Amino acid sequence: MPGPQPRPNVAQIPTYVAGRPPTVRPGMTSYKLSSNENPYPPLPGVVEAAHRAVETMNRYPDMRNAALYEALAARLGVPAGHLAAGTGSVALIYQLLSAFCEPGDEVVYAWRSFEAYPIAVAAAAARSVQVPVTADGRHDLDAMLAAITPRTRCVMVCTPNNPTGPAVSQRDLDAFLDAVPEHVLAVVDEAYLEFVRMDDAVDGLATYRDRANVVLFRTFSKAYGLAGFRVGYAVAQEPVAAALRAVSLPFGVSTPAQAAAVASLEAEAALLERVDALVAERDRVGSGLRELGWDVPDAQGNFVWFGLGERTAAFASAADGLGIVVRPFAGEGARVSIGEVEANDRLLELARTFPR
Missing domain, CATH: 3.90.1150.10 (Aspartate Aminotransferase, domain 1)
Structure with missing residues (x-):
């Protein structure tokens, strides 16, 4: 049997x-x-903040991530209700697709790109639509638009693109988003945004403020050097951010991780x-x-x-x-x-x- x-x-x-x-x-x-990974050790004050938090390990973390959301809201100039935290930005990819995709829905993204995309799509019982990058490793945004169908629920733009490296310009992103249907979620995955040095770089915050279907994914793993603590966050309009919070793992971001993230923001x-x-x-x-x-x-x-x-x-x-x-x-x-x-x-x- x-x-x-x-x-x-x-x-x-x-x-x-x-x-x-x-x-x-x-x-x-x-x-x-x-x-x-960031080769540098933790930023000044981060280890001390984490050590203090460890002393309360007998207690559950703050499931509301209140201190982290307050610090991020002040740093980014966004309402706390527009934030959702997760165990790395990769967890937020899973949360987004879990919240918005029905079985068989399509998710369009460049390929090769972040290795977790096809994993998260398959876990949500959705279908990957992979659009090859150009010969120089860039997103082919026109081809990605052409790949959108009535079953498309989400498109993902990884900028800079991991693993090939190039970033999308604001002009090209705006033209792309202008053509994406409003009911389709548009993810702007900015895991490496702090390293971008190019003309007309994407302003993710301005982009999300102008468009109800845009979701930003960011992380403390790369520039901030907290890869071992697993802290990421999304910035989106309230309905999308609330959906991400609703499907999040309870107590997912540990107390030391929250403390380290807040201390890292203070050490900018x-x-x-x-x-x-x-x-x-x-x-x-x-x-x-x-x-x-x-x-x-x-x-x-x-x-x-x-x-x-x-x-x-x-x-x-x-x-x-x-x-x-x-x-x-x-x-x-x-x-x-x-x-x-x-x-x-x-x-x-x-x-x-x-x-x-």
């Missing part, structure tokens, strides 16, 4: 592949450049210094790669992309031999995070010696 069976869509959920840790090599410092000056340093390293690496003859996409996050095709596995293996671990996407390419200066120098050495 067969036992209980999950819904058919569960068998279709792809496995999330996390960036693996570096190989330990005697006499050599190894570096993890596979997960787009130090944050911006670190982000500027990482952007300078990113630009140094990008310039070095182009001088070596590599054609890499415009990097607006804290990572660079190598479109390697079938040579991806060999590139990842060669990187491992130099004590750096990268994130390979089989048959497509490799994403390499910007890390410590020594790690970035080893990446440039790899680029110099690896056949193009």
Whole structure:
């Protein structure tokens, strides 16, 4: 007699592949450049705030996230009712699709893009409509518009795009959103927004204020360096934000995580210094790669992309031999995070010696 069976869509959920840790090599410092983590330690005051919060671990977290919402509302200039927190912005993707998608509804997004998108779509029993990025790793917004059908419930724009790197301009985003039907949710995934340095960069807050169907996803994992604490948030008009809160996991964001996020917002000056340093390293690496003859996409996050095709596995293996671990996407390419200066120098050495 067969036992209980999950819904058919569960068998279709792809496995999330996390960036693996570096190989330990005697006499050599190894570096993890596979997960787009911030190489800096926590910002000033963050560890102390988290330690104080740990002292109350016998109590449940504040399910209302009151202190976090108050700090974010003040920082962003938005009503607290327009915010929804989750365990990383990835959790908010699940919450959004759970709240708004019926089985068989379509979700349109660029591909390759964030690896969690097809996982969350399948978990919601919806259907992924993947639109290939352009040759230089950009969203093909015209093709994404053409992919919208009466079954489309959501379109997602990842800017800067993970893993390829380019960001969408405000002009192009506005033209895209003008053509998206008002009943379709338009996600602007800004996990790497602090690293963007380009003309006509997207102003997510202004965009959400002008459009009832726009949802911003942001995270404390990247620029703020809280990847291990899992704190993300959405900004949306009240009905959408309320739906996200309604389907959230009760007590999902821990007390230390909330405290660390609030303390990180208070340390913005130090944050911006670190982000500027990482952007300078990113630009140094990008310039070095182009001088070596590599054609890499415009990097607006804290990572660079190598479109390697079938040579991806060999590139990842060669990187491992130099004590750096990268994130390979089989048959497509490799994403390499910007890390410590020594790690970035080893990446440039790899680029110099690896056949193009």
